Amino acid sequence: MQVGKIGEERLLRLIQRVVRGRGHLLVGIGDDGLVLKDGRTVLTTDAYAQGVHFDLSYLSYYDVGRRCACAALSDLVAMGAEPVVMLVALALPRRTSSRAVQELYQGLEQVCAELNCEIGGGDIIAFDQLVLGLSALGKTRRPLLRSGAEPGDLVYVTGYTGLAETGRLLLVHKLSIRFKACGGELAIERHRHPLPRLQVLQRVRRGISALIDTSDGLGSDVRHLSQLSGVRVVIQAEKIPVHPVTRELCQVLDIDINKFVLSSGEDYELLFTSKRRLGSTVAGVPVNCIGWVEKGAGVEIENQGRRSKLRIRGYDHLK
Amino acid sequence: MQVGKIGEERLLRLIQRVVRGRGHLLVGIGDDGLVLKDGRTVLTTDAYAQGVHFDLSYLSYYDVGRRCACAALSDLVAMGAEPVVMLVALALPRRTSSRAVQELYQGLEQVCAELNCEIGGGDIIAFDQLVLGLSALGKTRRPLLRSGAEPGDLVYVTGYTGLAETGRLLLVHKLSIRFKACGGELAIERHRHPLPRLQVLQRVRRGISALIDTSDGLGSDVRHLSQLSGVRVVIQAEKIPVHPVTRELCQVLDIDINKFVLSSGEDYELLFTSKRRLGSTVAGVPVNCIGWVEKGAGVEIENQGRRSKLRIRGYDHLK
Numbered sequence: 306m307q308v309g310k311i312g313e314e315r316l317l318r319l320i321q322r323v324v325r326g327r328g329h330l331l332v333g334i335g336d337d338g339l340v341l342k343d344g345r346t347v348l349t350t351d352a353y354a355q356g357v358h359f360d361l362s363y364l365s366y367y368d369v370g371r372r373c374a375c376a377a378l379s380d381l382v383a384m385g386a387e388p389v390v391m392l393v394a395l396a397l398p399r400r401t402s403s404r405a406v407q408e409l410y411q412g413l414e415q416v417c418a419e420l421n422c423e424i425g426g427g428d429i430i431a432f433d434q435l436v437l438g439l440s441a442l443g444k445t446r447r448p449l450l451r452s453g454a455e456p457g458d459l460v461y462v463t464g465y466t467g468l469a470e471t472g473r474l475l476l477v478h479k480l481s482i483r484f485k486a487c488g489g490e491l492a493i494e495r496h497r498h499p500l501p502r503l504q505v506l507q508r509v510r511r512g513i514s515a516l517i518d519t520s521d522g523l524g525s526d527v528r529h530l531s532q533l534s535g536v537r538v539v540i541q542a543e544k545i546p547v548h549p550v551t552r553e554l555c556q557v558l559d560i561d562i563n564k565f566v567l568s569s570g571e572d573y574e575l576l577f578t579s580k581r582r583l584g585s586t587v588a589g590v591p592v593n594c595i596g597w598v599e600k601g602a603g604v605e606i607e608n609q610g611r612r613s614k615l616r617i618r619g620y621d622h623l624k
Numbered sequence: 625m626q627v628g629k630i631g632e633e634r635l636l637r638l639i640q641r642v643v644r645g646r647g648h649l650l651v652g653i654g655d656d657g658l659v660l661k662d663g664r665t666v667l668t669t670d671a672y673a674q675g676v677h678f679d680l681s682y683l684s685y686y687d688v689g690r691r692c693a694c695a696a697l698s699d700l701v702a703m704g705a706e707p708v709v710m711l712v713a714l715a716l717p718r719r720t721s722s723r724a725v726q727e728l729y730q731g732l733e734q735v736c737a738e739l740n741c742e743i744g745g746g747d748i749i750a751f752d753q754l755v756l757g758l759s760a761l762g763k764t765r766r767p768l769l770r771s772g773a774e775p776g777d778l779v780y781v782t783g784y785t786g787l788a789e790t791g792r793l794l795l796v797h798k799l800s801i802r803f804k805a806c807g808g809e810l811a812i813e814r815h816r817h818p819l820p821r822l823q824v825l826q827r828v829r830r831g832i833s834a835l836i837d838t839s840d841g842l843g844s845d846v847r848h849l850s851q852l853s854g855v856r857v858v859i860q861a862e863k864i865p866v867h868p869v870t871r872e873l874c875q876v877l878d879i880d881i882n883k884f885v886l887s888s889g890e891d892y893e894l895l896f897t898s899k900r901r902l903g904s905t906v907a908g909v910p911v912n913c914i915g916w917v918e919k920g921a922g923v924e925i926e927n928q929g930r931r932s933k934l935r936i937r938g939y940d941h942l943k
Contacts, residue, residue, distance in 0.1 A: 307718060307719050307720065307721060307722070308716065308718060308719065308721070308722055308725060308748075308750075309718025309719065309750065311722055312672075313748065315722075315723060316722055316748065319722050319725070319726055320725065320726065320729050321727070323729040323730050323735055324729060324742075324743045325727050325731055325733060325736075325737065325742070326742060327740055327741070327742040327834050328742075329708050329741075329742045329744075330709065330742055333742075333745055333798075333832055334744070334745035334746050337744050337746035338745075339709065339711070341708070341709065341761075343833070344705075346665075346746065346761075348709065348711060348746055348759075348761060349711070350711035350712070350713045350745075350746050350751050350757065350759050351713060351747045351754070352633070352713040352714070352715050352747050352751075352757055353698075354715055356750050356769075357749060357750065357751060358749075361832060362873055364730060375911060389648050389660070390648055390649065390658065390660065390667065392658070392667060392668070392669040392758045392759060394669045394670060394671040394713075394759075395671070396671050396673055396755060397627065399626060399627060399628025399942060400626050400628065401625070401626065401627050402625065402626060402627070403625050403627055403630055403634075403635055403638050406627060406635060406638070407639065407641070407642050408640065409641040410639050410643060411642050414642055414644060417646075418646075419642065421646060422648075423644070423645060423646040423647075423648045423649060423651050423652075424643045425645075425648075425652050425653070425658040426653035426654070426655075426657075426658050427669050428667075428669055428670045428671050429627075429632065429635065429636075429941060429942065430671050430672075430673060430676060430677075430760060430941050431628065431676065431752075431942050432629075432671075432673050432755070434752075434753075436751070437757075437876055438669065438670070438713045438755075438757025438760035440659075440667075440669050441755075442665075442667060442761070447630065448806055453847050486875075494662055517906070561709060563837050572786075601681055615869055622748060622749050622750060623718060623748065623749075
């Protein structure tokens with residue numbers, strides 16, 4: 306059957322039947338990254354393609370570099386690791402200017418600089434479209450996994466959910482000037498120049514039981530935590546941190562805001578569970594408690610006192 | 625200027641101006657892989673694209689997996705490291721069958737199994753063409769670099785130079801049956817199912833001063849050793865190990881065999897320098913002394929007692 310029909314999850318299970326373990330890994334396929342058996346070394350890899358993950362019609366090469374580097378290093382942060390080195394495999398058209406390639410690397414380098422990470426080389430090939438493969442290695446004293454959530458934990462998310470997608474839509478619909486007064490610039494900045502939440506992680510990591518970054522959409526990412534931890538997660542809809550600019554944009558474009566907030570991806574915020582009560586701001590970043598963990602399975606949304614099962618799924622990269 | 629015009633080496637220098645070191649690496653851009661400051665951890669990444677690195681018209685998905693995994697892990701072996709884990713970033717068309725993806729992974733897995741390496745996950749995205757980004761981590765007690773060659777060293781190469789390219793041409797020109805008797809099967813096998821020379825490395829590594837794998841073509845790879853070690857390398861043309869099937873194919877296709885042998889890539893053999901005299905076979909693989917290292921610069925070819933500067937360059941991935 307075609308992979309576009311079976312989707313990501315089933316394809317992953319088919320691949321897992323082929324791949325053999327050899328005792329080198331503490332954590333393998335299924336989390337944001339893998340962990341070597343030393344329990345300290347975290348590795349991650351991701352592919353980003355023109356027209357799929359970024360659009361050069363309204364992003365510069367520098368922006369593309371920043372977005373892709375953020376996504377790559379956010380996977381390390383989502384494992385509780387500090388980034389050390391990033392490798393770049395780059396496929397690009399022969400007609401690309403060397404200036405554009407330098408700008409792309411300036412974007413990658415900027416994110417690395419913010420996180421004290423180092424670009425350690427890679428590979429460049431000629432191809433008809435721009436594709437980046439970014440791999441990164443990080444170090445941690447204790448990996449934070451998707452599978453550690455326990456009944457009684459609280460569920461937290463950093464930043465504003467759906468803000469990056471808001472920024473993307475403002476760019477696509479050329480609405481940036483109209484929304485400038487109500488936070489449009491912040492949204493566009495989160496889309497063009499996101500940064501992984503390493504500083505938040507460093508301050509709250511002691512109490513974290515399970516961690517993931519919000520890359521596929523809040524609904525999908527909460528589901529990952531629930532499934533891998535074997536628990537039920539209850540999300541209070543009114544507690545999800547939505548920025549006014551997102552509310553206004555959804556009104557103007559006639560988008561259901563509840564669906565939008567649960568399904569918008571690429572925020573690269575931290576979504577985590579903890580027994581601790583945390584303040585509303587950590588390292589200058591909003592941190593909001595949006596629900597709790599119970600015995601059971603699945604994800605439920607509590608809206609105006611009524612609970613319902615979460616039906617919205619996040620982005621499937623293949624379907 | 626367009627990257628297709630300035631070529632790989634100049635583009636790399638432009639990129640190096642943008643990238644900053646942060647003390648995490650012992651060896652950075654310029655070798656087959658990078659080495660963390662622990663001196664033991666080696667990392668490498670490469671991209672492989674349909675139509676550029678492999679051709680599905682005469683290779684199966686399984687073959688593609690084997691070839692790409694060999695190329696990735698050969699870079700670790702070329703740093704003197706034992707492969708530990710490989711990560712797979714895969715871009716593939718939605719119409720690809722799940723069976724084809726499983727076969728691709730079977731090819732990757734087969735090479736990993738031979739080298740006691742483990743596939744540790746990765747990323748899959750939908751794209752209009754098949755592109756693989758393979759990254760790998762290996763461990764070594766002492767990294768073997770391109771820069772260690774010294775005057776007085778001998779130059780060795782394993783296997784048969786140009787054999788993989790011979791196999792590729794036999795497939796492209798549909799000559800496999802005609803050349804079956806004189807080694808065509810061996811050549812095709814080296815193209816479809818190459819394996820990194822880890823076992824040879826394990827037996828000769830003590831005496832190695834500089835090491836690279838032959839992926840860009842012997843001429844180009846010798847030049848890398850010469851440039852990075854700051855020495856002159858003299859290659860004796862008649863000592864280069866050429867298999868009879870390669871001689872015969874070059875005759876039939878009217879190809880200059882000397883150029884062919886110096887410029888054919890993707891053999892994934894070991895090219896190394898050592899002060900030691902080695903036997904002609906190590907771990908069942910031919911090991912031939914093809915020249916020596918002198919004070920000076922550049923690469924010279926000695927042919928029937930006459931020396932000339934090497935003019936043939938290997939493959940530039942961008943030009």
